[in-house]
Amino acid sequence: MDSKELYYALPKNQLQEMKMAFENGDFLQAAENVKKCIVGIDDIPLNIAVTGESGSGKSTFINVIRGLGDEDEGSARTGVVETTVVATPYSHPRHRNVKYWDLPGMGTTRFDPNEYLELVKLTQFDFFLIIASERFRDCHIQLARAINSMGKKFYFVRSKIDADLNAFRRHRKSNYNEEQILREIRNNCIKGLHDGGIMCPQVFLLSCLELEKYDFYPLQKTLENELPSHKRHVFLLSLPNIYFQALESKRDAFRNQIWKHALASAGKASIPIPGFSADSDIDLLVNTIKVYKEAFGLDERSLNCLATMFDKDIQDLMSVIQNKLVLQEITYDLVVNLLNRRELTAAALKVTEYAAGTVPLLGSVAAGAVAFGTAFWLLYSFLKDIADDARRVLSRALENTV
Template sequence: MDCKYLVPENELREMKNFFENRDFAEAMEGVKKCLEDIDQVPLNIAVTGESGSGKSTFINVIRGLNDEEEGSAKTGVVETTMVPLPYLHPHHRNVRYWDLPGIGSPGFKPMDYLQLVKFNQYDFFLIITTERFRECHVLLAQAIKSMGKKFYFLRSKIDSVLKGCRRGRTNCNEDEDILKKIREDCINGLRAGGIENPRVFLLSCLEPEKYDFYLIQKTLEDELPSHKRHIFLLSQPNFFHQAVEQKRKSFLMQIWQWAIVSAMNVTTSQWSGVNSGSTVPYLSSNGDLTLMVNVLKEYKKAFGLDTRSLNQLADTFGKDLEDLRSVIRTSTASQEITLELVFHHLKSQGLTDMGRIVTACVIQFVPQISALANGGVAFGTTYWILSSLLANMAEDAARVLSRALEASD
């Protein structure tokens, strides 16, 4: 069997690069640290704008919550935020969206404002308005830039603007023409205020699958430091097929690291003279199964296949929950992920032979893996099962999203 069909070339290159110039023990510890750091890296996103600009609603939507759900940001036309309020992502507690006090009051002083909201704790700023960007937005952006942080302009409630243009007697007959004029008006106004090359994203929190919602997600992902990119991507709602695919690719690049940890579990138990007691050949007892359960649970939440996420998706697109569930085909996506479920899957697949094949392929490019002895087969087995179930869950997520989007056409 051709190895490239089992392990993608880019993963083999990453493994090879990781093991080069490191001794075996150092490489093993490095893998464990990489996985630990991903779950611990903090991401703080500041959301600011005038009162009534839709800051709180945006924070709820991008976290996959509705305005009435527990943990949602308070919404209303009256400014409800007098101090910076952090809102944690429901699945990734190290990702925080901060609802900052409103700007635009007479005598607004951006440097005083940034000091008040503790400027240095944020990774970047999102500046939101429902109409044209005003002087207060320009002054704030200039102050943010002078202090070495990035900012992005969001024009919210675009759905309302489009409805108004369709009702009015204007020359805007097509939505694309209207959007183009809105974008150009925003950009020209910001340039006139002294902002060079402003980037403006047009959004609707009532129709998040439309306009620039995915574009702002992709832009932020691309411009974040590499160590924060993964956690930001996983925290995004599944409104777009491109996002589902990006999550699959990001998870795929971690699987070899989880497989290394699995192999280390086996090797360590052999060195210590411990009988693993596992009824799955070449896996340690509950260590590897627990690892797989935890990783698969992370996949399920990131792809929005857990009950809470499915409920939210159904509410967002006016779809019946059971209709969304009806297109899910994988047991790990449709059932609670337990040790028993993973064990049954492992036993039913006859994975030991496949584990040997995957390990043999990897050793051709990364010979250091051979030092894991029988743990090398655990490496191949864990790699194969996680990559297979990842592909299945991603396909389920794509089917669910397609069914949800049918209701919005």
């Protein structure tokens, strides 16, 4: 590890945040405060309303964005006949507080505007996604206006782009131009919303069959930027691992938090494994590594889902994983073994020295400082390996798909 990597692993803004954590107390107090804020992360609610016409692909989208296939446990029912008739919340499989609400859309036979408005009043939706396939219609304007009038934000998603492009491919054989077609579809939606009195509408073109293509990443970035920071983190962790940018965004989101987990785990510092003695310290590291593994889809359940989704063999996907520890169950003993590795101790000392340059109070409990460095480098290296392996697995899953 050189100074460039250290700087990358623990950049200045994080050191400043860390310094602030030490402002109102000593090492143990700082560790305790940081622990409180990481423990609460799973309690943060994120309610996303998905609405639009019947058959536009709402339920399919809700499944795919949660990393589920249409037939997986917990998936929303999809189909060519009208299937969503009452508002139904679908929790993310790992982040139960992240809920996608499948709302029956306007224009469906059983749509009840009063029920809809009541639900919207009662549920603190963070934002709405209006999903439309095919042509832009008046009901989209009505929906957009209704949402705006309640002071809520909406994003307009034009779905099934793959089907549009296929149709154009057949009809415009000689002068097929994908970019131009996408521009036409996008402009048509923007114009429709604009003519209906919606200022600066945000429109995204998507295909649930090929989420990694078209505008899913711009949609992710827009939501990321517009959500408050505590919700942004949960949103990023809940992204499906089926496009490369999701893996990168997750890695960055986790990396920003490593110092907090390391400090929290070092809070009860004393020695045998450099800096660790109390069981809870190690348990916190065990849990954090488990969370990484699941968030990147390298646990058995997620690998199975990915294999089914891309029609691949799970053993084949697992064969590209380079850090074989990733495939093992993450246990207390495994983490203790890792903490004892000599190369980790050397790296830990460098981290501690580097961090103490900005946060002198870190050194106030010597064993704690070393424990911090050890935990930090363990999490940093594991996260790096897991993110790299997740990228290899996804490459393999996408091989030979069109």
